[in-house]
Each structure stands twice: as structure tokens, then as C-alpha cells.
Amino acid sequence: MSSPLLSVRDLSVAFHTDDGVVNAVNDISFEVHPGETLAVVGESGSGKSVSAMALMRLLPSSARIQGTIEFDGRDLLGLSPRDMRRLQGNEIAMIFQDPMTALNPVFTVGNQLVEAIRIHNPKVSKRAARERAASMLALVGIPDADERLDNYPHEFSGGMRQRAMIAMGISNEPKLLIADEPTTALDVTIQAQVIEVIKRAQEATGAAMILITHDLGLVAGVAERVQVMYGGRLFETGPTETIYYRSRNPYTRGLISSIPSATARTERRLAPIPGAPPSAINPPKGCVFRPRCQHATDECFTEPGLRRLDEAALHQSRCHYAEQLGEMDTAASGSRT
Amino acid sequence: MSDHEPTTPSEPAERAIVLDVQDLVKHFPIRAGLLRREIGRVQAVDGVSLSVRRQETLGIVGESGCGKTTFGRTLLRLIEPTSGTVLFNGEDVTAAEAPRLRELRRNMQMVFQDPFASLNPRMPVRDTVAEPMLVHGTPKTEARARVGELLEAVGLSPEHGNRYPHEFSGGQRQRIGIARALALQPEVIILDEPVSALDVSVQAQVINLLEDLQEEFDLTYMFIAHDLSVVRHISDRIAVMYLGHVAELTTADRLYDAPAHPYTHALLSAVPIADPRVELSRERIILQGDLPSPSNPPSGCRFHTRCPIAQERCREEVPALRELVPGHFAACHYALEPGETIIQRVEDLGREVEIAGQGGSEMVIPPVPFGAGDAKGATGSG
Numbered sequence: 001m002s003s004p005l006l007s008v009r010d011l012s013v014a015f016h017t018d019d020g021v022v023n024a025v026n027d028i029s030f031e032v033h034p035g036e037t038l039a040v041v042g043e044s045g046s047g048k049s050v051s052a053m054a055l056m057r058l059l060p061s062s063a064r065i066q067g068t069i070e071f072d073g074r075d076l077l078g079l080s081p082r083d084m085r086r087l088q089g090n091e092i093a094m095i096f097q098d099p100m101t102a103l104n105p106v107f108t109v110g111n112q113l114v115e116a117i118r119i120h121n122p123k124v125s126k127r128a129a130r131e132r133a134a135s136m137l138a139l140v141g142i143p144d145a146d147e148r149l150d151n152y153p154h155e156f157s158g159g160m161r162q163r164a165m166i167a168m169g170i171s172n173e174p175k176l177l178i179a180d181e182p183t184t185a186l187d188v189t190i191q192a193q194v195i196e197v198i199k200r201a202q203e204a205t206g207a208a209m210i211l212i213t214h215d216l217g218l219v220a221g222v223a224e225r226v227q228v229m230y231g232g233r234l235f236e237t238g239p240t241e242t243i244y245y246r247s248r249n250p251y252t253r254g255l256i257s258s259i260p261s262a263t264a265r266t267e268r269r270l271a272p273i274p275g276a277p278p279s280a281i282n283p284p285k286g287c288v289f290r291p292r293c294q295h296a297t298d299e300c301f302t303e304p305g306l307r308r309l310d311e312a313a314l315h316q317s318r319c320h321y322a323e324q325l326g327e328m329d330t331a332a333s334g335s336r337t
Numbered sequence: 338m339s340d341h342e343p344t345t346p347s348e349p350a351e352r353a354i355v356l357d358v359q360d361l362v363k364h365f366p367i368r369a370g371l372l373r374r375e376i377g378r379v380q381a382v383d384g385v386s387l388s389v390r391r392q393e394t395l396g397i398v399g400e401s402g403c404g405k406t407t408f409g410r411t412l413l414r415l416i417e418p419t420s421g422t423v424l425f426n427g428e429d430v431t432a433a434e435a436p437r438l439r440e441l442r443r444n445m446q447m448v449f450q451d452p453f454a455s456l457n458p459r460m461p462v463r464d465t466v467a468e469p470m471l472v473h474g475t476p477k478t479e480a481r482a483r484v485g486e487l488l489e490a491v492g493l494s495p496e497h498g499n500r501y502p503h504e505f506s507g508g509q510r511q512r513i514g515i516a517r518a519l520a521l522q523p524e525v526i527i528l529d530e531p532v533s534a535l536d537v538s539v540q541a542q543v544i545n546l547l548e549d550l551q552e553e554f555d556l557t558y559m560f561i562a563h564d565l566s567v568v569r570h571i572s573d574r575i576a577v578m579y580l581g582h583v584a585e586l587t588t589a590d591r592l593y594d595a596p597a598h599p600y601t602h603a604l605l606s607a608v609p610i611a612d613p614r615v616e617l618s619r620e621r622i623i624l625q626g627d628l629p630s631p632s633n634p635p636s637g638c639r640f641h642t643r644c645p646i647a648q649e650r651c652r653e654e655v656p657a658l659r660e661l662v663p664g665h666f667a668a669c670h671y672a673l674e675p676g677e678t679i680i681q682r683v684e685d686l687g688r689e690v691e692i693a694g695q696g697g698s699e700m701v702i703p704p705v706p707f708g709a710g711d712a713k714g715a716t717g718s719g
């Protein structure tokens with residue numbers, strides 16, 4: 001495999017609040033290779049968005065960040081704010097869940113696209129930048145792109161705004177695209193359009209992508225590798241098919257068996273995970289999933305490490321019983337009758 | 338309770354009709370100017386007729402602006418309908434005077450999407466759950482005693498009653514909302530996106546709870562949601578709405594196995610499935626264009642502007658919701674046959690299909706460019 005584009009080592013993020021220290025992300029390590037799509041999956045409070053914000057250095061100054069983030073040979077946490085700004089929106093771009101908060105309502109879409117292009121390429125003329133902006137909008141499937149550049153964000157529908165933001169994100173041909181719940185606010189038919197656009201944009205630019213989502217359906221069709229987070233920890237990581245069909249983690253399995261299927265018959269009963277996700281301030285002792293885990297034993301009062309499940313360490317799981325779980329049938333593991 | 342054989346005493350189709358909605362319309366006026374003159378109307382619900390049978394779950398699905406939420410609220414007259422009738426056990430809800438309406442609402446309760454907004458933050462949960470009983474004249478001591486039972490029924494403990502909403506997680510708050518809806522022993526509960534604010538693992542808990550409660554208390558549900566997987570899971574029959582109209586109405590399995598309306602086809606094909614092999618191998622239809630505004634809906638069939646198989650007639654004539662086979666209704670002039678795919682029909686019509694994606698598995702079907710040449714939809718792939 002090629003050398004990684006992004007290499008995160010032992011990343012931890014903590015916030016000091018009035019209620020105590022929130023350990024939002026604990027010691028996560030992962031790599032992203034050029035051109036690949038890595039999905040980061042988790043429920044609310046799992047730390048999936050915070051870790052992406054840490055990569056982009058978008059967290060408030062109250063956040064304590066530890067660890068190393070190496071992007072294309074540079075240490076991101078050591079970069080000056082000025083150098084970091086050169087990377088943001090250029091080599092690394094981010095697509096947010098809510099495009100209305102990311103687009104400035106008082107400037108036209110064209111203005112913002114042109115600015116995004118010229119800020120990183122000052123030598124490009126306004127006219128050339130506008131031409132590029134129009135071709136970007138056309139690439140993301142906005143009809144009459146040239147005229148649409150003169151619209152304000154409020155004149156765009158939700159799906160179009162999201163496309164405009166994708167256009168902005170890829171306008172400088174980033175090496176890495178971070179998409180944080182890019183379709184969560186959209187209707188199903190629009191979501192399908194936007195996913196198609198993201199795939200097309202990624203193909204056109206060859207960018208690697210980190211897709212942050214709670215939607216396991218979305219992940220199944222887009223990602224090559226999946227990383228499951230829970231309670232601020234990396235719980236399992238592996239190739240997409242491995243995670244869906246040969247997961248060796250009770251949380252991942254529980255998550256998959258919780259999803260109602262649009263293809264299955266209606267009589268099947270869902271197998272939810274009991275209880276609720278842990279508090280980040282006062283997490284359970286030992287394995288953070290222990291209180292909800294049906295396989296938990298006394299051993300689980302000590303925190304498990306990530307166990308390698310193959311030689312290349314592509315598949316790793318944070319569970320004392322990762323190997324034993326492997327003997328079970330994934331589909332049946334979650335169901336209790 | 339965990340035994341979940343479909344222990345239906347009789348087929349849903351033979352049971353009595355609890356809720357019968359006929360030609361329900363809700364238009365919101367758009368006013369502007371000094372005199373607040375009406376300059377237009379948002380046609381949120383525009384002539385919906387359907388019925389719900391006892392102990393049945395009728396799912397209502399659709400995208401934003403399709404009128405599903407307005408429809409649910411109009412049934413209880415939380416929003417006054419513009420016209421149409423709602424019969425509850427044969428009695429006209431829309432004609433009921435205030436005291437009678439309150440009586441009727443005992444039997445028709447509602448659970449809302451946002452468990453954070455629908456609970457009073459300054460009221461202990463016990464009071465929130467007891468409130469509807471007190472309003473409807475249950476003696477205080479009796480109401481208090483029942484709160485404990487209700488909290489247990491929804492999987493909480495009676496001691497939880499002393500706490501305030503902020504002390505609960507999202508899933509627990511939704512359980513409280515359900516306990517409150519159950520307090521008056523209603524026959525019908527209208528659930529408006531009851532699980533969409535919850536995490537997947539917790540969502541499944543609440544869905545199972547709703548199924549258990551339905552069996553235990555013989556409840557009839559109207560389940561309004563945008564998530565087709567959840568709706569399929571819980572519903573016996575499903576109505577698909579598009580811009581204030583019912584596009585298709587049939588049993589859950591039939592809707593998924595043999596959808597007749599092209600919109601249903603596209604909607605089902607757009608839903609991602611949490612199975613990589615299925616997801617990467619199936620053909621997906623991606624509709625072009627955005628949802629039109631309900632204040633200015635398209636003429637004729639409201640779906641014709643995005644419909645890949647629309648023909649001239651669809652632009653002019655509103656299709657009636659007609660029964661294709663017993664129990665299967667669709668509002669389409671050119672409904673698809675069972676097993677027929679949109680792609681086949683598009684090819685039969687001699688139209689172009691754009692194929693996107695590396696695997697060639699995604700079909701991007703442009704809508705029919707009526708009149709204006711063929712400028713739209715031809716978004717070149719990269």
C-alpha cells in the first residue's frame with residue numbers, strides 16, 4: 001500500500017467545562033491513503049465530529065489536543081495558524097452538515113466560490129476564477145451554472161446549497177475531503193443526488209475522503225474502510241465488508257442489528273442495544289460499552305486495547321473477546337428471543 | 338412480551354375502520370402587503386382520503402413539504418382543516434364542538450418528534466404524565482397511581498417520575514412522551530417522526546416498545562416518518578405522500594415488492610441499504626431536480642416535473658388515486674406493472690438513461706423535458 005496521506009497518532013481531545021473534563025476523543029490512531037474513502041461511524045457523542053474538527057484545527061481554544069496529526073509530511077498540530085489557513089480549503093477541504101451555516105448569506109454563491117479559489121491562488125484572474133467557479137457548479141449538477149453564480153444562498157434549495165458547498169470544497173482540488181454528515185439534513189431523493197455528486201467530485205479530483213456519518217446505509221455504498229467509534233474511542237476498524245459481515249465487536253454488531261431493513265420482511269423484530277450511550281464526563285469503568293454489552297464479564301472492568309485480527313492489522317477491534325466473537329454468526333449475534 | 342409472532346386475531350382488512358378521512362384539505366394562506374391580502378396558498382394537504390383499521394399501523398411517508406405532518410395534525414384539529422371530513426368511529430371530528438372535541442381527543446393522542454421540545458422542562462415527569470388525566474377529570478390520587486404503571490409500561494421505573502426532563506436521555510424522553518400519550522387509554526396514537534431524533538441503537542428500542550404497547554393495549558397507530566426503512570418495519574399499510582397528495586397506498590410488503598408509482602420506485606431506490614453487497618450491486622434511480630414548492634405545485638400530476646416516465650397527459654390531468662388490484666391504490670396515469678422497473682419503461686418509451694458510477698450501477702434518469710428542449714438534466718459525468 002502507498003504511504004499514507006494522513007496519519008493520526010494517539011489523538012486525544014478534552015474540553016474543560018463547568019461540569020468537569022469531557023474526554024471527547026481518547027487515543028485514536030488511524031491513517032488515510034491517497035484517493036481512498038474512510039467512513040467514520042458512530043452515534044451522537046462518539047467523538048466522530050470532534051476528531052475531524054481537530055484535524056482541521058477548527059476546535060475552540062479551550063480544547064486540549066494531544067497526539068500527532070501528520071498530513072502529507074507535515075505535522076498539522078505544529079503548523080502556525082497562517083500555514084494552517086493555507087491548507088484549509090486548499091489541500092484539505094471540509095463539507096459540513098448544514099450548508100446554510102457554511103455559506104455567507106450576504107454574498108452571492110459566485111462571490112464565495114471565486115474567493116475560495118483566489119484566496120489560495122492569488123495569481124488567478126477574477127475572470128478565470130469565475131469560469132472555474134461556473135465549471136465547478138456544473139460539475140456538481142447545478143443547471144445554468146453561469147447564471148446561478150449570481151444567486152444568493154437563500155435562492156438555492158437545500159440540495160443545491162449542499163452542492164455549492166461541495167463545489168467550493170473541491171474547487172482547489174484538495175487531497176483530502178472531510179465530509180461531516182453531508183446528507184443528513186437532506187431528503188432521501190436529494191440525498192441520493194448529493195452522494196452521486198460527491199462520488200463524482202472525488203473521482204474528478206482524486207481526493208481521499210473521510211466520511212463522518214451515523215448512517216450505516218450510506219457507508220455501505222461509499223466507503224472502502226470503516227472506523228466505528230463509541231464513547232470517544234475507536235472500537236473497530238476494517239474493510240467495509242469485514243465490518244458489515246465479519247465484525248468482531250459487540251457494539252458494531254449491535255449497531256448493525258438495530259437498523260430496520262428496507263428489504264427485509266416486516267415481521268423481523270429489531271435487536272436494539274439496551275441502555276444509552278455513555279457520558280463523556282463520567283464514563284463507565286473499564287470498557288465503555290460494558291454496561292450495554294450482553295457479552296460483558298468481570299474482565300471487562302479493565303479497558304481492552306485494540307486487538308489486531310489479521311496480519312496486516314487492517315481489521316482491529318477493541319474487545320477482550322474479539323477472537324471468540326468471531327465464531328458467532330454476525331446476523332444472529334444481536335438477536336435475543 | 339418479547340414473543341412477537343404476528344398474533345393478529347383477524348386479518349387487518351376485516352377489522353372495523355377507526356379513522357376514516359375523506360378528501361381532507363389544508364391550505365395555508367400566504368399574506369403580504371399592508372392589508373395582509375392573500376396572495377397565494379400553500380397547498381399542504383390537498384384532498385387526502387384514507388382509512389385506518391383497528392389495531393393497524395398505517396405508515397405515512399414522504400419528503401419535506403409533502404404534507405405528512407400537517408395531515409397528522411389536521412386529524413386531531415391541532416390545525417383546523419380547510420375542508421374535508423375526519424370520521425372517528427363514525428363520528429365527524431371536523432364538526433365537533435369544543436367540549437366534544439376534547440372528549441374525542443382522549444381517544445386520539447399524539448407523540449411528537451422532538452422529545453426535548455414537547456416536555457415541560459420545569460415540570461417533574463410525574464406531573465407531565467399525569468397532566469392529561471387531570472385535565473380530563475381523573476381524580477388526583479388515581480392519576481398519581483397510574484403514572485407509576487405508565488412509566489413501567491414504557492420501560493422506565495416509577496421513581497423516574499420525580500426527575501425533570503433534562504435528567505433523561507433522548508430515548509428516555511421519547512418514552513415519557515409515549516407514556517403521556519397512553520395516559521388516557523386512547524384508541525389511536527398519531528406518531529409524528531417519533532424516532533427520527535434518536536440514535537440508531539436507541540431508535541430500535543423505541544420501535545420495539547411501540548410494537549409491544551400496540552399489542553398490549555390494542556392500539557391503532559398512524560406512524561408518520563420520512564425514514565422508509567423504519568416505516569416499512571412498523572407498518573401494516575403505507576401511504577406515500579408527494580406535495581399534499583397520496584401517490585400510493587398499499588400494504589407494506591406490496592409497496593416494497595411491487596411499487597406501482599414511479600415516485601415510490603425512486604424513493605425506495607434512493608434509500609441506502611446497510612449491506613455493502615446489496616448496495617454496490619443494485620441499480621439505483623436518481624431523480625433529477627428539486628422538490629417543487631407546495632405553494633406553486635406543478636399542474637396535472639404533481640410529480641410530472643421529476644418523473645422519468647411522464648407523458649403529455651400527466652402535465653394536464655391530475656391522476657386519481659385508483660385501485661389497481663384490491664387493496665393497492667396508486668395515483669398515476671401510467672402505473673408500473675408488478676416487476677416492471679422504471680428503467681425498462683424509460684427504454685420502452687425510447688428515452689435516454691444516463692449511467693453513472695464506476696460500477697455502472699447508478700441510473701440517473703432525467704425528467705422529461707416538456708417544451709423547453711432537452712437542456713435540463715443532462716449533467717455530464719466526470
